[in-house]
Amino acid sequence: MTFSALPQRITFLHRLCLAFMLALGLSMAAQAKETVDPTAAPNEFVQAVGNNALEVLRQEPAAQQGDLNRINQLVDEYVLPYVNLEKTTRLAAGRYWRQASAQQQKNLVEAFKGTLIRTYSGALSKVDEVSALQILPFRGDANADDVVVRSTISQRNGPAVGVDYRLEKTPQGWKIYDLNVEGIWLIQNYRNQFAQQINQNGIDGLIDALNKQNR
Numbered sequence: 565m566t567f568s569a570l571p572q573r574i575t576f577l578h579r580l581c582l583a584f585m586l587a588l589g590l591s592m593a594a595q596a597k598e599t600v601d602p603t604a605a606p607n608e609f610v611q612a613v614g615n616n617a618l619e620v621l622r623q624e625p626a627a628q629q630g631d632l633n634r635i636n637q638l639v640d641e642y643v644l645p646y647v648n649l650e651k652t653t654r655l656a657a658g659r660y661w662r663q664a665s666a667q668q669q670k671n672l673v674e675a676f677k678g679t680l681i682r683t684y685s686g687a688l689s690k691v692d693e694v695s696a697l698q699i700l701p702f703r704g705d706a707n708a709d710d711v712v713v714r715s716t717i718s719q720r721n722g723p724a725v726g727v728d729y730r731l732e733k734t735p736q737g738w739k740i741y742d743l744n745v746e747g748i749w750l751i752q753n754y755r756n757q758f759a760q761q762i763n764q765n766g767i768d769g770l771i772d773a774l775n776k777q778n779r
Contacts, residue, residue: 602737614697648741656754678778709733
């Protein structure tokens with residue numbers, strides 16, 4: 565099975581959104597611009613993440629060139645404390661998650677992380693001095709445990725694109741677990757593909773398919 569790619573424009577923005585997450589905490593290690601406070605209002609949290617990420621990516625030649633080893637290091641060190649990747653994977657797997665053993669669940673999360681890194685690494689060089697994140701007025705209850713923050717991202721060679729971030733409130737503060745680019749949610753995009761592979765070859769078959777494409 566081959567996991568289908570999103571249209572080029574949408575794929576770029578998904579990559580850019582993941583790139584935003586790569587910078588969590590890293591900006592303070594390089595050149596601190598804004599403090600990322602996971603307990604702040606959700607729109608303020610996303611704004612700080614985005615602003616710092618854009619600045620850091622301009623200073624990361626290896627990441628911009630798609631160095632998977634470097635990107636993987638950044639993910640392990642800076643992304644995972646702020647992103648609920650297990651929840652992202654669990655929701656993408658849907659009802660099949662409960663059928664998997666604890667070890668299979670762990671292996672699936674790791675394989676899916678590799679897929680996201682491989683898929684999203686190629687567009688990091690798109691970040692330049694004109695890239696900018698604008699947070700739109702917040703809708704909903706900022707005190708809720710699950711919220712959506714809406715934004716637009718500007719590009720040099722194209723119109724601004726709408727991006728929604730779905731966040732959950734945890735004891736450690738907000739964590740991002742899903743993204744919507746121009747009406748396409750990341751989890752939903754993969755859910756259909758995961759279900760097809762699991763129906764054909766089981767949980768282990770899905771893990772193997774992901775790992776083969778990650779090599």
